[in-house]
Amino acid sequence: MADHLEASVTLPSDPASVGAARAYAVDTLVEWGLPSDTDTADTVRLIVSELATNAVQHTLGQSPTFTVDLVLERDEELRIGVTDSHPRLPKRLPAAVQQDNGRGMVIIRWLTAEYGGRLTVRPTHEGGKTVWIELPWTFGNRAVTAAGLQEP
Numbered sequence: 001m002a003d004h005l006e007a008s009v010t011l012p013s014d015p016a017s018v019g020a021a022r023a024y025a026v027d028t029l030v031e032w033g034l035p036s037d038t039d040t041a042d043t044v045r046l047i048v049s050e051l052a053t054n055a056v057q058h059t060l061g062q063s064p065t066f067t068v069d070l071v072l073e074r075d076e077e078l079r080i081g082v083t084d085s086h087p088r089l090p091k092r093l094p095a096a097v098q099q100d101n102g103r104g105m106v107i108i109r110w111l112t113a114e115y116g117g118r119l120t121v122r123p124t125h126e127g128g129k130t131v132w133i134e135l136p137w138t139f140g141n142r143a144v145t146a147a148g149l150q151e152p
Contacts, residue, residue: 010066011067017066018049048080054090054105063086080135115136117136118134
């Protein structure tokens, strides 16, 4: 198995695409050796769901598509990125107790910190942005090998 694996999918910027993004991410990790019924898979589902939802909802319809990127680096990290073509950067907004939304980036930041990862936002050359979550190999109580994710 390669030391470096990558996968990418571009989807319409539509709320229905969030589920497709989530399924794509987990299906890809399953292809790379991760069982789909693990805490790690659940964490990936949540991260991709929140990032894709932000790409759809907070670009004000100005980004026709978004892209989900997965990169698995042997002995280093799993990177999950979502790119859209809108330049507006994600903001941390205070979520009111009774508000139904506004907690996505709070959840992402918490998960990233909990697993010792990093959250970065990078502008693209086309004027949009990519939000990357970089997680160490051992996130979700798993260790990653070149063959995929396995129990430590």
